[in-house]
Amino acid sequence: MKRLLLDAGNSRIKWALVGAPGQDPPRGVVSPDADGLEALGRGLSHHSGPESIHVISVRDEGFFAEFRSYCTQRGWPVPQLHQAVREAHGIRNAYADPGRLGADRFAAMVGARQLFEGSLVVIDCGTALTLDAVTPDGAHLGGVILPGLRLMAIALGQGTAQVGDTPDGPPALLADNTAGAVAGGALYGTAAAVDGLCERIQSNLSDAPRRILCGGDAPRILSQLQGRYEYCPWLVLQGLDVMTGGRACEPWS
Structure with missing residues (x-):
């Protein structure tokens, strides 16, 4: 079908x-x-x-x-x-009210569980950036939500004066203008936050987790991350495929 x-x-x-x-x-x-x-x-x-x-x-x-x-x-x-549920397809939802978990986060965990064994940290780099921890037996331990790159830049632009337009291209780590400093702060700060949170999350897991990235900003953030990460650009849809009768065998490129 x-x-x-x-x-x-x-x-x-x-x-x-x-x-x-x-x-x-x-x-x-x-x-x-x-x-x-x-x-x-x-x-x-x-x-x-x-x-x-x-x-x-x-x-x-x-x-x-x-x-x-x-x-x-x-x-x-x-x-x-489709919405998140209490338990399905190898994932046990940590939320007391399962439907309050974003369906995209649930589907991403389902997709990651089908593709990878062991502990997982599933990182979705969209408008908001989310990290969800999953144990080897599929228990979702909960997650973290941060503003994504665009929201960070917008927040600074709206909350302060004379920031200017965000420059195109990769920002310098140490910028010589305010707009560039905002862009660099968003990108490098987000990458450092992801690396640091993954290290902290690992202490709640029984083994070193696979770190799985998806979402529109994942390529930009991935280029600044340390350690090993897996990039699965279609992870949410692969999870939805499993939720509706399919089977994820390998990541779609």
């Missing part, structure tokens, strides 16, 4: 069409607006329509209503919105 999977984040939507045996799934990234939905339709135009549609979203209800209407217009099935 062909399943259309969507990971609807704050700044972009990732999609994949899974279910064809032995086929590397078609997938892509679009913007979270009407133009993005049209781009999604174009991306699927060379494939037969999905037989089911599964969505993980951190966006408001308005987006899901708009997407549901879009699916109806195209004659696609009604999309199903």
Whole structure:
């Protein structure tokens, strides 16, 4: 059965069409607006329509209503919105109210558990940056949430005067201008925070964890990290694939 999977984040939507045996799934990234939905339709135009549609979203209800209407217009099935649960697919949710855990975080842990053995720290570098610890037997110990790179820069720009526009390209560690110093503080400070938090989290685990990165800012942050990290750009969708009947064997590149 062909399943259309969507990971609807704050700044972009990732999609994949899974279910064809032995086929590397078609997938892509679009913007979270009407133009993005049209781009999604174009991306699927060379494939037969999905037989089911599964969505993980951190966006408001308005987006899901708009997407549901879009699916109806195209004659696609009604999309199903997935949430985090108490226990499923090798992960036991630490939250007292399981549904309060972001579905994207839960799916990322499911994907990581299917792909890797042992203890895990799953790091999603999106608009917000999250770290979640998982024991070898699948117990989620809880997590940490930080502002992502863009939110850090926005917070300083809104809370202080005369910062200026963030420069393009990699910032210098020691900048000779305020905007560059803000960009460097966000990037290098975030990388140092991730390294430091992973070291602290390790003391709560029985073995050295695999450190798994995903999310739109992961490549930028990964370049500044110390130690060994695994980059899995489609981890949330691979977890959603498992949650809807698939099986993750190796990371999608």
